Amino acid sequence: MSAELTIGFLPLVDACLPILAREHGFAEDEGLSLRLVRDMSWATVLDRLLYGHSDAAHLVAPLAIATTLGRGRPAQALSVPFVLGLNGNAITMRPELARRLTSPGTLGDPIRAGAALKLVAAERCAAGRPLRFGVVHRYSSHNYMLRYWLAGCGVRPDHDVEITTVAPPFCADALEAGEVDAICVGEPWNSVAVERGAGEIVLMTAQIWRRGVEKVLAFKERVLDERRADVEALIRAMVRAARHFVDPEHWDENAAILARAEYLDGDAVLIKRAISDRLLLAKGSEVVPFPDFMFQYREAANFPWVSQAEWLYTQMVRWEGGKIDPGEAARAARVFRPDVYRSALTGGAEPLPGASSKVEGSLGQTTVVGTQQGRMTLESNRFFDGGVFDPADLEGYLASLP
Amino acid sequence: MRIAIVDESASRAAVIGEGLAALDDCEIFVVTERRGLVARIGEIAPDIVLMDLGNPSRDVLEEYFAVSRALDRPIAMFVDESDDEAIAASIDAGVSSYVVDGLAAHRIRPILDLAVKRFNAFARLQADLAEAKGRLAERDAVDKAKRILMDSRALTEPQAYAELRKTAMNQGRRIAEIAEAVVTAHQLMGGK
Numbered sequence: 001m002s003a004e005l006t007i008g009f010l011p012l013v014d015a016c017l018p019i020l021a022r023e024h025g026f027a028e029d030e031g032l033s034l035r036l037v038r039d040m041s042w043a044t045v046l047d048r049l050l051y052g053h054s055d056a057a058h059l060v061a062p063l064a065i066a067t068t069l070g071r072g073r074p075a076q077a078l079s080v081p082f083v084l085g086l087n088g089n090a091i092t093m094r095p096e097l098a099r100r101l102t103s104p105g106t107l108g109d110p111i112r113a114g115a116a117l118k119l120v121a122a123e124r125c126a127a128g129r130p131l132r133f134g135v136v137h138r139y140s141s142h143n144y145m146l147r148y149w150l151a152g153c154g155v156r157p158d159h160d161v162e163i164t165t166v167a168p169p170f171c172a173d174a175l176e177a178g179e180v181d182a183i184c185v186g187e188p189w190n191s192v193a194v195e196r197g198a199g200e201i202v203l204m205t206a207q208i209w210r211r212g213v214e215k216v217l218a219f220k221e222r223v224l225d226e227r228r229a230d231v232e233a234l235i236r237a238m239v240r241a242a243r244h245f246v247d248p249e250h251w252d253e254n255a256a257i258l259a260r261a262e263y264l265d266g267d268a269v270l271i272k273r274a275i276s277d278r279l280l281l282a283k284g285s286e287v288v289p290f291p292d293f294m295f296q297y298r299e300a301a302n303f304p305w306v307s308q309a310e311w312l313y314t315q316m317v318r319w320e321g322g323k324i325d326p327g328e329a330a331r332a333a334r335v336f337r338p339d340v341y342r343s344a345l346t347g348g349a350e351p352l353p354g355a356s357s358k359v360e361g362s363l364g365q366t367t368v369v370g371t372q373q374g375r376m377t378l379e380s381n382r383f384f385d386g387g388v389f390d391p392a393d394l395e396g397y398l399a400s401l402p
Numbered sequence: 403m404r405i406a407i408v409d410e411s412a413s414r415a416a417v418i419g420e421g422l423a424a425l426d427d428c429e430i431f432v433v434t435e436r437r438g439l440v441a442r443i444g445e446i447a448p449d450i451v452l453m454d455l456g457n458p459s460r461d462v463l464e465e466y467f468a469v470s471r472a473l474d475r476p477i478a479m480f481v482d483e484s485d486d487e488a489i490a491a492s493i494d495a496g497v498s499s500y501v502v503d504g505l506a507a508h509r510i511r512p513i514l515d516l517a518v519k520r521f522n523a524f525a526r527l528q529a530d531l532a533e534a535k536g537r538l539a540e541r542d543a544v545d546k547a548k549r550i551l552m553d554s555r556a557l558t559e560p561q562a563y564a565e566l567r568k569t570a571m572n573q574g575r576r577i578a579e580i581a582e583a584v585v586t587a588h589q590l591m592g593g594k
Binding site: 040041042043047048051052072073136137138166167169170177 | 458
């Protein structure tokens with residue numbers, strides 16, 4: 001008799017791990033039967049989680065924290081025992097704007113492109129038509145990464161440029177219709193815009209923060225407690241799925257699975273580009289490799305570092321214009337549950353870091369780190385501006401930001 | 403009270419709207435277009451917004467409610483903590499509701515209850531329709547399979563049907579499934 005778990009998701013490439021855990025039988029091997037429910041908005045994915053239609057959800061990480069802290073609706077504690085991946089998003093602009101920042105088919109440099117953007121933003125403000133960016137949700141890593149980059153380049157979000165919400169499936173439409181000048185979204189939606197000639201990719205979010213936390217698997221805290229054994233079984237199945245996902249030998253097969261009507265209902269060719277870290281930046285140019293565009297497995301990518309939850313909390317406070325509240329900070333930090341991740345994998349072959357929190361942005365090169373089990377090296381985790389986030393001093397960090 | 407129904411399915415929106423039109427003192431606005439949605443909601447200035455859960459514009463509209471200081475009266479998702487079951491029922495039915503700040507729960511609840519009833523009724527209609535379509539398709543397949551057996555094995559119609567029934571019983575499957583298999587096999591063998 002296998003235990004059933006229902007998982008909600010949006011049609012994005014980074015919903016891959018639960019899908020592949022089901023399709024390759026990894027979940028079944030752990031005694032789990034997974035049911036996947038696709039929706040078209042994060043609001044609905046979240047409602048289904050909160051009202052028990054689903055047991056777990058593919059979620060933008062900041063939304064798990066916002067829900068726990070009661071932003072937008074009464075607080076309900078969520079728990080994240082597993083990170084579904086790092087980065088995997090890009091900033092795509094209308095071609096005439098993209099070409100002010102970089103040449104077609106070439107990735108922009110975050111600092112130089114930012115300087116060029118600052119000029120255009122000023123021109124557009126002077127003309128009474130401020131630049132307008134689309135992100136997928138206000139509580140998304142897309143929103144925080146975009147804002148981090150803009151502010152770091154001297155472009156003030158909400159003053160010099162507007163930022164609005166656009167649903168991923170309509171990003172290409174919105175660019176084409178001129179409703180927005182740029183979008184920050186996950187795959188395959190950047191590639192869809194490029195294929196249609198509606199936009200050109202200028203930056204990857206991995207250029208803004210080399211190891212930025214992206215989607216997570218979220219549970220209601222109470223459900224996590226009640227179904228602890230099933231949750232840990234799911235973690236083991238998804239780690240196997242992650243190992244499978246990054247293996248070039250399986251890229252075609254996995255792209256074909258994800259493309260199916262019940263999952264992403266998309267084009268396997270575009271999905272494979274994301275999986276293989278090779279994107280077409282502009283129509284008619286050559287595919288460009290960018291290692292670690294998506295980051296699903298190495299360096300214990302799925303480990304829920306408490307410092308990452310805390311970084312997201314600082315950004316939430318930053319853009320709300322508020323102050324760090326120590327009680328809120330503690331609740332935000334507790335959303336990420338490395339203890340559950342460790343418990344699921346202790347005694348196995350997967351490396352587990354010794355610490356549960358780290359100074360984000362501090363590593364400039366490959367570094368060997370202490371572990372609880374296995375061997376582990378971490379590569380550069382830098383922010384584009386060289387910023388360093390020490391979770392021991394949230395207030396100091398917030399004060400240091402532009 | 404001004405009620406906006408946001409639904410990309412025009413037929414469902416019509417069914418919900420019709421149900422709510424019976425309420426006293428309520429003005430109903432139906433929005434089925436995704437483009438210009440936010441501007442349209444701004445014009446309507448609703449007291450209550452009802453939106454189907456499958457609508458891809460939910461995040462866009464929630465963002466608008468959350469940050470738009472242009473709105474005279476803030477709107478938030480309706481979550482009645484005193485009666486969580488009612489909200490759960492609306493999520494089950496597939497409808498989310500947003501209300502302006504300060505609107506009393508006792509004024510919202512009858513509207514929400516009615517919307518839930520209408521959503522459920524619409525879902526039943528759809529299910530009935532799908533079932534009826536399925537039954538028609540099944541009958542069609544059985545007729546075709548009988549014709550194939552009558553032509554290829556010189557059976558009478560009752561004999562052909564008996565063959566299908568016997569095979570279905572032997573294999574523990576439904577007659578319609580066997581009929582579909584016969585039709586498919588026939589097509590593969592070059593029949594029309």
